[in-house]
Amino acid sequence: MAKTLVFVTNQFSCDRIIYAASIVAEKTKTELHIVEILDSEYDLNPQAIDYLFMQAKKVNATMRLISAPDKLDLMKKTIFPPDVHHIVTGMPNSHQSVLYDLWKQFSGKAFYVVDATGELIDVASNKYATA
Numbered sequence: 001m002a003k004t005l006v007f008v009t010n011q012f013s014c015d016r017i018i019y020a021a022s023i024v025a026e027k028t029k030t031e032l033h034i035v036e037i038l039d040s041e042y043d044l045n046p047q048a049i050d051y052l053f054m055q056a057k058k059v060n061a062t063m064r065l066i067s068a069p070d071k072l073d074l075m076k077k078t079i080f081p082p083d084v085h086h087i088v089t090g091m092p093n094s095h096q097s098v099l100y101d102l103w104k105q106f107s108g109k110a111f112y113v114v115d116a117t118g119e120l121i122d123v124a125s126n127k128y129a130t131a
Contacts, residue, residue, distance in 0.1 A: 002030040004086040007075060009037060010048045015055045016118040021088035022059035023120065024112060028086060029044065032061035035078055035080070039071050072098040079106050086114045088120075 004025040018034060023034035034056050038044065040060035049065065057064035068074040071116055077099060087106075091113050092099045103111055103123055111123035 001081050001083065002028070002031045002085045004028060004032050005030065005033040005078060005084050006088045007078075008034060008038060008044045008052060009039075009042050010052070010089075011042060012045075012048045012115075014048075014103065016116075017088060017090055017114045018052065018055045018059060018061070020112070020114040020118060020120040021086075022061065022087050024088055025059075025061075030085060032059060034044055034046055034063040035074075036063060036065045036067065037071055037074060038067040039069070041071075072101060075102055076105065077088050079109065084109065086110045086112065088114065091115055 001055055004021055006017060006021040008017055014036075021034070022032055024030075034052075036049065036052060053063055066074060078084070079102065087102070089099060089111070099111075099113070113121050113123060115121065
């Protein structure tokens with residue numbers, strides 16, 4: 001079955017990304033899979049991790065927790081399979097964000113970003129795709 005893939009970090013605010021992705025999965029009739037990436041960018045927050053697992057359960061999603069020294073490599077390997085059709089993330093935090101590389105490399109897949117207010121933005125129809 002086709003999948004909607006979500007990337008989150010261990011922050012409470014990532015719940016907005018999970019909920020926005022659940023809308024994509026529902027509209028596209030795809031399975032919702034959440035990957036929480038642990039890296040040096042954010043301090044480990046066990047309470048946030050537990051909270052996000054609970055949010056995943058609420059939207060009937062599976063969630064994996066992965067520690068990754070190379071975030072871009074992990075994301076590429078996770079996006080690559082042909083059954084991954086939609087990818088949802090937070091907004092890029094700078095022009096050096098790994099998201100720009102992913103959007104270019106996997107141009108045949110549908111990418112969405114979720115802003116701080118929870119608005120879901122289709123990358124292909126927005127300025128972020130070419131920034």
